[in-house]
Amino acid sequence: MTHIQPLSPPPETIAATPMRRSARGFLGWLMAPERRGPLLVAPAIATLVIVNVFPLLWSYGLSFFNYNAKRIAVPPRWVGLANYTDLFSDADVWGRFVNTAVIVIGSVTLQLIVGFLLALLFAREFPLRRYLLMLVLAPMMLSLSAVGVFFKLFYEPTFGFIPRLVQEFTGQPVVILDTPVKAMAAIVCADAWMWSPFVMLLVLAGLVSVPKYLYEAAEIDRAGAWRRFRTITFPYIRSLLLLALLFRTIETFKIFDVPYVLTEGGPGTSTETVSVYLFRVAFNYFQTGRASALGYIVLFGVIVLTSLYLYAIQTRRSEQP
Amino acid sequence: MKGLYSGFTALAAASMLLAGTALPSPAAAKEIVINMAAPDWLPTRFMQEEFNRTYKAKSGNDVKLVIDFIPWPSFYQRVAASLSSGEKKYQMIVTDSQWLGDFVEGGHYLKLNKYIDKDPELQAIMADMHQVLKDTSSSYPYKSTNYYGFPQFPDNLVTFYRTDLFCNKTERANFQAKYHRALPCYYNEWQDVDWDEWGQIGEFFTRKKGAQLGNGVADDDIYGVAFQAGKGYDFSSMQINTLVWDYGGDIWDETNTKPASGVVNSPIAVKAMQKYLDLLKWAPPVARTGQMDIFVVQDLYMQGKVAAVVDWVGVAGPVVDPKVSKVADRSAFAQSPGTRRPDGSISRWANIGGQPFVLTTWNSEEVVHESLEVVKWWLSTPTQVNFVKHGGGESGMLSVLNDPAYATWAPFSRAFADNLQWQKDIWHIPEFFPLLTEQQEQFDKAITGQISARQALDTVAAFQDKMLREDGRIH
Numbered sequence: 001m002t003h004i005q006p007l008s009p010p011p012e013t014i015a016a017t018p019m020r021r022s023a024r025g026f027l028g029w030l031m032a033p034e035r036r037g038p039l040l041v042a043p044a045i046a047t048l049v050i051v052n053v054f055p056l057l058w059s060y061g062l063s064f065f066n067y068n069a070k071r072i073a074v075p076p077r078w079v080g081l082a083n084y085t086d087l088f089s090d091a092d093v094w095g096r097f098v099n100t101a102v103i104v105i106g107s108v109t110l111q112l113i114v115g116f117l118l119a120l121l122f123a124r125e126f127p128l129r130r131y132l133l134m135l136v137l138a139p140m141m142l143s144l145s146a147v148g149v150f151f152k153l154f155y156e157p158t159f160g161f162i163p164r165l166v167q168e169f170t171g172q173p174v175v176i177l178d179t180p181v182k183a184m185a186a187i188v189c190a191d192a193w194m195w196s197p198f199v200m201l202l203v204l205a206g207l208v209s210v211p212k213y214l215y216e217a218a219e220i221d222r223a224g225a226w227r228r229f230r231t232i233t234f235p236y237i238r239s240l241l242l243l244a245l246l247f248r249t250i251e252t253f254k255i256f257d258v259p260y261v262l263t264e265g266g267p268g269t270s271t272e273t274v275s276v277y278l279f280r281v282a283f284n285y286f287q288t289g290r291a292s293a294l295g296y297i298v299l300f301g302v303i304v305l306t307s308l309y310l311y312a313i314q315t316r317r318s319e320q321p
Numbered sequence: 322m323k324g325l326y327s328g329f330t331a332l333a334a335a336s337m338l339l340a341g342t343a344l345p346s347p348a349a350a351k352e353i354v355i356n357m358a359a360p361d362w363l364p365t366r367f368m369q370e371e372f373n374r375t376y377k378a379k380s381g382n383d384v385k386l387v388i389d390f391i392p393w394p395s396f397y398q399r400v401a402a403s404l405s406s407g408e409k410k411y412q413m414i415v416t417d418s419q420w421l422g423d424f425v426e427g428g429h430y431l432k433l434n435k436y437i438d439k440d441p442e443l444q445a446i447m448a449d450m451h452q453v454l455k456d457t458s459s460s461y462p463y464k465s466t467n468y469y470g471f472p473q474f475p476d477n478l479v480t481f482y483r484t485d486l487f488c489n490k491t492e493r494a495n496f497q498a499k500y501h502r503a504l505p506c507y508y509n510e511w512q513d514v515d516w517d518e519w520g521q522i523g524e525f526f527t528r529k530k531g532a533q534l535g536n537g538v539a540d541d542d543i544y545g546v547a548f549q550a551g552k553g554y555d556f557s558s559m560q561i562n563t564l565v566w567d568y569g570g571d572i573w574d575e576t577n578t579k580p581a582s583g584v585v586n587s588p589i590a591v592k593a594m595q596k597y598l599d600l601l602k603w604a605p606p607v608a609r610t611g612q613m614d615i616f617v618v619q620d621l622y623m624q625g626k627v628a629a630v631v632d633w634v635g636v637a638g639p640v641v642d643p644k645v646s647k648v649a650d651r652s653a654f655a656q657s658p659g660t661r662r663p664d665g666s667i668s669r670w671a672n673i674g675g676q677p678f679v680l681t682t683w684n685s686e687e688v689v690h691e692s693l694e695v696v697k698w699w700l701s702t703p704t705q706v707n708f709v710k711h712g713g714g715e716s717g718m719l720s721v722l723n724d725p726a727y728a729t730w731a732p733f734s735r736a737f738a739d740n741l742q743w744q745k746d747i748w749h750i751p752e753f754f755p756l757l758t759e760q761q762e763q764f765d766k767a768i769t770g771q772i773s774a775r776q777a778l779d780t781v782a783a784f785q786d787k788m789l790r791e792d793g794r795i796h
Contacts, residue, residue: 070401070751071426073427157605157610158621163606173542177610178769179769265552267611268762268765280758286754
């Protein structure tokens with residue numbers, strides 16, 4: 001005789017354990033297949049809200065107040081849009097935006113040129129290629145402040161490698177960080193040194209995806225090197241270059257560590273980027289409301305650039321065969 | 322017999338009880354951790370090592386001092402961020418003296434008067450403390466009798482110089498022939514050096530590689546003098562303030578009765594700052610970048626690149642350590658230069674260095690008690706003497722300073738002690754950091770040749786005036 005397992009407990013058992021049934025019922029409801037996905041991502045979303053969204057909203061609120069974080073006992077005073085109008089009419093702020101723009105244009109251009117040339121080099125096979133590639137990629141794996149310290153020592157006029165090297169030839173000590181132009185160039189070089197390998201990686205990915213038969217066909221047609229590059233190579237890497245341009249522009253726009261460590265924004269304030277200035281407003285002058293407003297202006301700039309970045313990704317997808 | 326036995330038992334029980342009170346059993350001992358924020362340098366490193374090695378709490382508690390060593394350039398921002406975030410991480414803080422106003426007003430530093438009033442040991446410490454340190458390191462408002470701190474490490478600016486150059490017969494003869502005055506070699510000769518002579522020393526010892534230097538030949542370019550000229554934190558301000566005071570000017574009107582314009586940018590202050598800028602001609606090229614901070618000055622000197630420097634006693638210890646200094650065996654210390662007055666004496670006002678340590682307001686009474694015990698231990702004569710003798714720095718306690726042997730305990734002790742009476746401090750008001758930041762920026766522009774001394778001080782004066790008026794300090 002086969003014993004048949006009842007599908008549900010007898011009614012008297014259910015009545016005797018109402019709590020267990022209710023708990024199981026809630027768990028059952030919660031673990032239903034259609035809720036498992038949201039349930040699994042809920043902790044991540046909660047964390048994001050606590051550590052990201054809440055501070056963002058809080059600082060957005062603070063940007064409309066006159067508030068000093070060191071004076072907790074003094075309540076914030078509502079000033080409306082005054083922090084924003086003050087910032088937009090402050091020549092110092094515009095000066096910092098100009099400094100940032102100079103670094104962005106200089107550094108990103110250099111990164112694209114050097115990265116592109118490195119990619120062309122590493123697209124070919126040659127002895128020790130893999131090892132050299134690892135070496136070339138090393139700078140982008142360093143921490144930003146370490147790069148700042150490294151270049152500070154590199155440029156130091158009495159003991160630094162570059163001044164000593166130049167002195168060997170000229171007999172005169174060279175001072176790299178003493179004028180605004182040279183200090184700016186020094187920051188651009190340090191940042192480009194660090195991030196050119198990133199551009200190289202992106203471009204290299206485009207270069208290796210070019211079908212070889214296209215080059216073979218071009219060779220049969222006796223196309224020159226420039227024509228091969230313009231009609232075959234460049235179309236394949238164009239959107240990747242655009243991605244690199246936008247990604248690096250966004251990142252360089254926020255540059256903080258390298259100028260802060262390397263020049264502290266000097267000489268004077270000539271290399272002080274908007275991020276370094278934001279730090280000073282927040283933690284030297286402790287104008288918390290004003291710093292929050294400046295933070296939102298920077299965020300707005302980043303959002304605009306990110307939109308362009310996303311548009312470029314979309315374009316790249318639509319170009320895929 | 323029974324009565325005697327009962328009495329003996331009661332006596333024994335009472336004795337055990339008393340013994341139990343006086344010497345708590347290990348089971349009653351609590352672990353108390355005192356987290357202390359401090360700048361990362363030799364005086365605080367020494368304190369941590371000495372504490373770990375020797376400190377035993379009288380209470381029997383297991384007291385641990387855990388120092389959070391913070392790099393100097395970001396020290397203020399780190400402490401300010403911690404205090405304003407409300408994290409209440411630190412029970413004690415080694416604080417720069419000028420921070421007192423800022424963080425007392427912020428409600429973070431504990432007023433110590435009531436603890437001092439009821440503790441004879443603390444009263445003895447206060448009585449033993451040099452008056453300058455009471456004013457600068459303990460009191461808020463400045464020079465009041467509201468006490469908030471004790472000197473963890475008092476410091477001042479002294480001259481480090483190379484005896485192989487300054488005491489060289491040929492160099493002395495050449496200097497005499499060129500400038501018609503003696504090249505200072507001995508301590509008393511240095512006491513007569515003014516800023517003009519400091520410039521002559523700078524010019525005299527700036528030599529190219531291969532030039533005659535002392536008894537040999539310079540193996541690299543060498544520079545005459547170096548002193549603070551750094552944009553970070555308060556570096557250039559500390560040296561420029563010193564010259565302004567020496568010349569008879571001021572960095573603000575302490576009475577808050579006059580506008581900043583006219584005081585900060587007075588002709589005498591401009592003249593003093595111009596002198597400072599002129600002296601930079603004889604400094605190593607890093608001065609032109611505005612990055613010659615106290616550690617760069619120390620390093621240049623230890624590597625034998627500069628003949629004489631003015632720097633803090635706090636960084637002098639490594640200079641005489643042959644493991645890290647190339648000039649350890651040929652270095653001596655003297656008072657820093659000053660300005661000659663009409664009567665021929667030297668005005669030697671300078672910006673005091675060093676830091677007090679304070680307690681924070683959120684500590685429990687038990688932690689306050691243990692922290693004050695740590696203060697007593699640190700300021701006790703044996704610890705202070707040990708500190709001075711081991712190159713950690715100096716003492717602000719009169720009982721230590723007045724010891725006849727004090728000047729022999731460390732090579733820089735005498736210069737430190739002689740300088741102490743000449744120390745002043747900058748603004749002890751909550752606005753100090755914005756004032757300092759603006760001043761540093763303008764000074765850096767002048768140091769790097771972008772603006773003149775007059776333009777720098779005009780801008781500083783305008784900023785100070787606006788800020789102090791907005792905050793109701795100047796009416």
